[in-house]
Amino acid sequence: MATKLLASALRQTLNKKTTSSSLHRCLSTAAALTTAPPSQNDEAMTIKGLKISARPLYLDMQATSPVDPRVLDAMLPYYLARYGNPHSRTHLYGWESDQAVETARSQIADLIGASPKEIVFTSGATESNNISVKGVMKFYKEKKRHVVTTQTEHKCVLDSCRHLQQEGFEVTYLPVGNDGIVDLEKLRGSIRPDTGLVSVMAVNNEIGVIQPMEEIGKICREFNVPFHTDAAQALGKIPVDVDRWNVSLMSLSGHKIYGPKGVGALYMRRRPRIRVEAQMNGGGQERGIRSGTVPTPLVVGMGAACELAKKEMGYDEERIRGLQERLLNGVRAKLDGVVVNGSVERRYAGNLNLSFAYVEGESLLMGLKDVAVSSGSACTSASLEPSYVLRALGVDEDMAHTSIRFGIGRFTTEEEIDRAVELTVQQVDKLREMSPLYEMVKEGIDIKQIQWSQH
Amino acid sequence: MLRQLASKRLITQRIQILPRFYHEKVIDHFNNPRNVGSFDKNDPAVGTGLVGAPACGDVMKLQIKVDDTTGEIVDARFKTFGCGSAIASSSVATEWVKGKQMEEVMTIKNTEIAKHLSLPPVKLHCSMLAEDAIKAAVKDYKTKRAKSNVDSEAEPAVKAAQA
Structure with missing residues (x-):
């Protein structure tokens, strides 16, 4: 044998x-x-x-x-030689790691048409979704008490919504048609004056249908409601543009695009600025939104995966x-x-x-x-x-x-x-x-x- | 070469970590199901049990062929729409009823089937369905027989009345 x-x-x-x-x-x-x-x-x-x-x-x-082997090639030096903490400010190890993290940030931003300053690294799309749904609603909780989402969202969005409901927020779970696409008129009708967030995933993980992102973005702009999308299955697969979609928040994942597991990113719009309550407290990394040391090799891998995705x-x-x-x-x-x-x-x-x-x-x-x-x-x-x-x-x-x-x-x-x-x-x-x-x-x-x- | 060796090692390593999901007997019955097929359901010697529902993800059809004079189940067939455990449960059920008396098979318990196949708790309903299927098949045979007896007794009476 x-x-x-x-x-x-x-x-x-x-x-x-x-x-x-x-x-x-x-x-x-x-x-x-x-x-x-x-x-x-x-x-x-x-x-x-x-x-x-x-x-x-x-x-x-x-x-x-x-x-992707090319992604792994990019990652390996940051495990073996350049292992510094990107938040170390006092020596070369920290500086080179920090530089690598910032390069990755711009690679990701480049793929979605955003500015690098609008990218926050997380542990994955689940965490990004949690920060988006719970973080936004808790930050604006005085005035906004209502969330609009769909019945076909990923479990982590639905579960975050359930969690909000237990805390007294209201959630509308929009039905979808036989083709899995959300009805735009129903979406428009469900937005209330106290709606704080609309969350609709771009590409469904189970059935792969693509929601009409631009149209949903337009409706959200009309009512001036922040729009969050879970784009874990869309990134690198369909063209993603945060301005055309008019999203305020977008969840991204590394391991769905031939990158490493355990890393993701959250896009957060700066103009108009969207703010969230941090779900993870600590050293104040990632502008206080997601404390915890940024894992340089994983982040470098995700950046490399995004660059490859853009090319290919x-x-x-x-x-x-x-x-x-x-x-x-x-x-x-x-x-x-x-x-x-x-x-x-x-x-x-x-x-x-x-x-x-x-x-x-x-x-x-x-x-x-x-x-x-x-x-x-x-x-x-x-x-x-x-x-x-x-x-x-x-x-x-x-x-x-x-x-x-x-x-x-x-x-x-x-x-x-x-x-x-x-x-x-x-x-x-x-x-x-x-x-x-x-x-x-x-x-x-x-x-x-x-x-x-x-x- | 290295990669292949590594991947082989990967599989062997994982066997020790993960618990068994399907018992060997379930796999065996799934891969080589016994007594798959159908009898003519209009045959008076055949009893058909159809239990479960497509919406629940399990439908079991179990048929028995009974010797009219001795009451012995001479043959059995099944067809099942359902998970591997459901297919294995019905396959076991057909094996167990063959050559037995009708009264005897009524005592087959779902727990015996579940134990034989080492079904996990989430799959216990498969064995219950198999038990129900056996009972339904016997019941169907008995009602059919009672009906045909009534018919055969009734017919001469009608003829006599006409005469």
């Missing part, structure tokens, strides 16, 4: 002369699948009770993405769109009853949320052990409830149980997509063969007319 591996590894390095392509090859999980013989049971790994012959294909880019967004977008079409067409060519959840037109191409009618999502995930996909967001995939996002879309409960999210990214290859299509079709066919619902539909029975006994 070891010699086989050695031979295949050698073959790979011999065949690939340029470093860039071999790098690409290493990052692609398809290579791992093809080089390891799946029939060798003694080599198979058992994890969570499942036998896995090699590392599965990774198609869960909404949960997190691998670090067009190329990535085109490639990912092609792969998404390949995946969807491949599945649709062999299976009926495949539904795309959320708007098809207004969506980020790297997110394909599909429902396979008459097949339960969890059993499909269990069958698809060689493909790393999820049935929704990583935060809620442990619960048995169908996704609250899909329910907000008005997806039938039985269909909401059948969804799988395929996340395509920069390092996804055509081979991976083809293999994923093959395995998905195989599993869906197997499970439909086992499904009493599919059998009834084939017999011409309308499932919706049956009186089911609810458990």
Whole structure:
């Protein structure tokens, strides 16, 4: 087995002369699948009770993405040699770290059309969302008592809103249409004189739909209400411009854009100035908004990831769109009853949320052990409830149980997509063969007319 | 090469840390389900139990074929829409009812199925569904039989009246 591996590894390095392509090859999980013989049971790994012959294909880019090697290259010196605290003012170590942090700040600002002074580093988009929702409302609590958000927001925004409700604030959770897009008239109607914040995410993490940010921004300007957006899934994937969107606050994340985990940023508008109550107290770093030492290597990584994203967004977008079409067409060519959840037109191409009618999502995930996909967001995939996002879309409960999210990214290859299509079709066919619902539909029975006994 | 070795080590390391999510028996029944399929539900020797609801994410159809004279379940089939544990529970249920008397299978408890498959608490409803499916199938067979008995007794009476 070891010699086989050695031979295949050698073959790979011999065949690939340029470093860039071999790098690409290493990052692609398809290579791992093809080089390891799946029939060798003694080599198979058992994890969570499942036998896995090699590392599965990774198609869960909404949960997190691998670090781009170029990003890691930028980060490493700040772990090994330039390890100073960026807040140290008395020696070179501090100065060079500080300089690196400021460079990263401008790289991030550059990608979203902001000024570097408007960027605050945090531990991730969850923290940024917490600062935005709770921090703004608590700062303006004397006059503003109301928040407008949507039912399909990320858990951390919804949970922050719940927290505010417990403290006596009022929250309007706007419904969304069948396509997952918020109704602008309903949004306009829900704004009150005491509304202190409108929070709508740019790209949904589960279904990938893109909200009409510019239009929402215009409405917020009209009523002079601060607009916050969770752009963790949008950054580096769709063009983001804080002025065109008229956002006052924007949450950003490092690990969704091939940067490191554990770092994020918050955009805070300076003109007109938006103010927040700090959620983390301490040494007063990041202008007192987020105390705690800024992690230089992580921040440098996020900056490098943003610079790369700016350069390669067009190329990535085109490639990912092609792969998404390949995946969807491949599945649709062999299976009926495949539904795309959320708007098809207004969506980020790297997110394909599909429902396979008459097949339960969890059993499909269990069958698809060689493909790393999820049935929704990583935060809620442990619960048995169908996704609250899909329910907000008005997806039938039985269909909401059948969804799988395929996340395509920069390092996804055509081979991976083809293999994923093959395995998905195989599993869906197997499970439909086992499904009493599919059998009834084939017999011409309308499932919706049956009186089911609810458990 | 190094990368592959590293990744292999990564997997082996993680096995020790993470608890088992699915028991081996669940995986076995999921990958090789026993007795998948359907009988003709109009056959008088067949009892069909259909339990659960699509909205809850579990629907189980369990069918038994009964020997009319001995009351023994000679064969069983299932089809299940649901998670791996639900599929495994129904697969186990079909195995257990085969060759048994109808009265005997009525005593199969969900706890026995759950114990056999080492189901975690969140999956206990799968085994309850399997128990319900067995009972529903037996009940369906019995009502069918009672009806056909009534019919066969009623028919000559009608004929006699007409004559």
